[in-house]
Amino acid sequence: MKYLAGRLGALLAVVAVIGLLPWLTRTDPALTILHARYADRPPTPDVLDAIRTETGLDGGPLHVLGGWASGLLHGDLGESWVSGQPVGPDVTSALGVSLTLMGASLLVAGLLALALAAGTLRKGARRRLTTTRAGVGAAALAALPEFLVAAVLVTVLAVQLGWFPALGWGGPAEIVLPAVAMGIPAGALLGRLLDDALPAAFAEPWARAATAHGMRPPRIAAHALRRTLPALLPQIGLAVVGLTGGAVAVETLYAIPGLGGTALSAALAQDLPVLQACVLLLLLLGVAAGLAARLGSRALLGPARADGALPPLVAPHLPARRAVVAGAAVLAALLLAVIAAGLLRDPLHADTAARLAAPSPAHPLGTDSLGRDILARLGRGAATTVLTAVAVSAVTLVLGLLAGFLRAGALTETANALPAVLSGLVVAGIAGPGPWGAAAAVTVVAWAPLAAHTAALHAQERAAPHVDVARALGAGPWHRLRRHVLPGVVPPVVRHAVLRVPAIALALASLGFLGLGTPAPDPEWGRMLSENMPYAERAPWAVLAPAAALAALGVLAVLTTAAVRGGRRR
Known part of the structure; x- marks a missing residue:
């Protein structure tokens, strides 16, 4: 209970900061709304006061936070300062796009993690395991930011080779590159951790007993995977949290109408109601992923307790x-x-006669x-x-x-x-x-x-x-x-x-x-x-x-x- 109370208090503090964005901003929200909606009206004090009264920004921080929280309880995410339209429908549509992209990215991450650990699974199930395989290569992939992977993929596979669309969202072809860009770093991290944890599972008495009784290697490998999952689930939750951040850059690069791209556009335009809604949903996605990982880990620990303590995820054995x-x-x-x-x-020197010039001695x-x-x-x-x-x-x-x-x-x-x-x-x-x-x-x-x-x-x-x-x-x-x-x-x-x-x-x-x-x-x-x-x-x-x-x-x-x-x- 104390654990949940502490985490809930910290989460509510972050949500309060999101709710106070209109009051914390360095610019006058009334000026932003005036320039976006009423460009022909002069910014007189009376006009600005009227806008503040209309939007509920005429009070102090508690008034602003209370109005936003009250709207949330009634399912109202506010109105856009730029368009004047309700935020809810657009953000809900963007949420569906982001969930689809995150689901595809998790699929790519899972497949890559299994591919990186396939050699260890195969040899461990046959009692021939002498070393793990995923090491510096997987760790290097995990260290790359999603936007960098996305930039390389769009340059090579979309622009140079023309295999996939470079921009847009709609059909299955538009999902491939963004999902791969987000899934590679997450999958490399999970594959490295899985590859490190599997030897400890294969070294336990149950694995030796299963081999001695003639259990087939695929079943032994499946049991080893299940044995390592409780320790890996928190890392999977963190990988999903990382996807919420990576989605902003990837959605922007590929012009995907998801929460990330919508939040970035709102931040640059100072459209704070839209930014509040997007950041809140991205935060809740990360929290939900972490909670699901914790609950899943506790559910899997029941049968695993009979085997004793779970093996720790030790650091990989890297080259000499x-x-x-x-x-x-x-x-x-x-x-x-x-x-x-x-x-x-x-x-800063610009040679106008050499724009987009190829590499040369100069x-x-x-x-x-x-x-x-x-x-x-x-x-x-x-x-x-x-x-x-x-x-x-x-x-x-x-x-x-x-x-x-x-x-x-x-x-x-x-x-x-x-x-x-x-x-x-x-x-x-x-x-x-x-x-x-x-x-x-x-x-x-x-x-x-x-x-x-x-x-x-x-x-x-x-x-x-x-x-x-x-x-x-x-x-x-x-x-x-x-x-x-x-x-x-x-x-x-x-x-x-x-x-x-x-x-x-x-x-x-x-x-x-x-x-x-x-x-x-x-x-x-x-x-x-x-x-x-x-x-x-x-x-x-x-x-x-x-x-x-x-x-x-x-x-x-x-x-x-x-x-x-x-x-x-x-």
């Missing part, structure tokens, strides 16, 4: 540490060389639609993105340590269930798009994993024997904290924060791709992808260059993590 370190060093050197070469060029990576050197913009964009990511990581480290020591479990879990894109939409609705808003949006959710890590280490250190000895010798609480607890907690969390810098950079690039980050003409990798996507057919290098840089950054994060863990050769 020397090979991983060498790979990370080579990739880092290549990225640094490209960035350094780009920083020596002017990213422009090694080609030019964009305005004739600007892509190498220069890639280098300057990397500096902007990485420096911002380092600053955000420092802030999240402090917040994570504080929240972990204060044991803010309910708030931590709620923040961990929110994708950065979703918080980016809320921040954009309050402060408008911009680099500071993007940094704040990522910070709002990026502290949660560090807080969870801190809380776990804090509990472990407090229960350690040396702390009990210090207490018995008369050491006070502050002495024990400073000399015995902090040394065991802070260094691992700092290393964790450093390893999350590339992931934060990718999150910032995702917001830049959606137009919620660094404004034009300043270069930023995500914005470069967004600006060059319309010219992917004529100048694929303009898209593939930032896409390759983002992919390299994701793979570098995986290799760096593997090198720190010190994986061994299989």
Whole structure:
């Protein structure tokens, strides 16, 4: 009961922030409505007051929140500030599109996860398992943002090869690329976790007994899958939460009329009633997925309890540490060389005679639609993105340590269930798009994993024997904290924060791709992808260059993590 009360309180706090968006916004809602509906009327104080009275925005924050909550209880999501039409029908239609896309994406994720674990399932069922197969490759795919996969798929399969439609929604053909783009990162993560968990299941006594009694390998494999599901279901719930954030970018890229694309359009237009409805539904989708995963895990644990404790999802055995370190060093050197070469060029200089020029000695990576050197913009964009990511990581480290020591479990879990894109939409609705808003949006959710890590280490250190000895010798609480607890907690969390810098950079690039980050003409990798996507057919290098840089950054994060863990050769 205490668990549910804490999580419900944190969820209601997030919902309250959504309800207060019209009051929290930096712009006058009456001006937004006036410009959208009554462009011919002057913005006099009387006219603005009349609009506020008509829309119920003439009161304080409690009045605004109460009116919105009252409407929700009666099934009224409000009226659009731009069109003046009820929000409910459009958002309900968009919800159906998003659910269809998420269902197809989960199917792709499930098939990919099974494909990655197929070798382990086959050999484990025949008692021939010596190693797992999914490793760096699967982890690298899991590290790629959905919008990057979507950009590569649309450039290669839709534009270059013409196998699928590049835009639109309607028939089965339009579902394939978006579902694959969203399903690949989620499926790679689930496949890696499944591949890591299966050996522990096959090593249990029931598997040996089943083999000795002549049970067929397919049935043994099915039982092993069922045995690992309780531990995997929470990760599946988090994968669905990730899909709610990835849907915003993918729906925007493919012009799909779902909740994600609708929310982004509303955020950019400051149409807050539409944004409120979309963000609320996306949040509820994520919460429902997490709750379903928890209930499913508890249901499956009944028969599993007879076997004892479930095996933990251990980290994969990656290649030898020397090979991983060498790979990370080579990739880092290549990225640094490209960035350094780009920083020596002017990213804002436009050569109008060389628009969309192919790679050449003068422009090694080609030019964009305005004739600007892509190498220069890639280098300057990397500096902007990485420096911002380092600053955000420092802030999240402090917040994570504080929240972990204060044991803010309910708030931590709620923040961990929110994708950065979703918080980016809320921040954009309050402060408008911009680099500071993007940094704040990522910070709002990026502290949660560090807080969870801190809380776990804090509990472990407090229960350690040396702390009990210090207490018995008369050491006070502050002495024990400073000399015995902090040394065991802070260094691992700092290393964790450093390893999350590339992931934060990718999150910032995702917001830049959606137009919620660094404004034009300043270069930023995500914005470069967004600006060059319309010219992917004529100048694929303009898209593939930032896409390759983002992919390299994701793979570098995986290799760096593997090198720190010190994986061994299989």
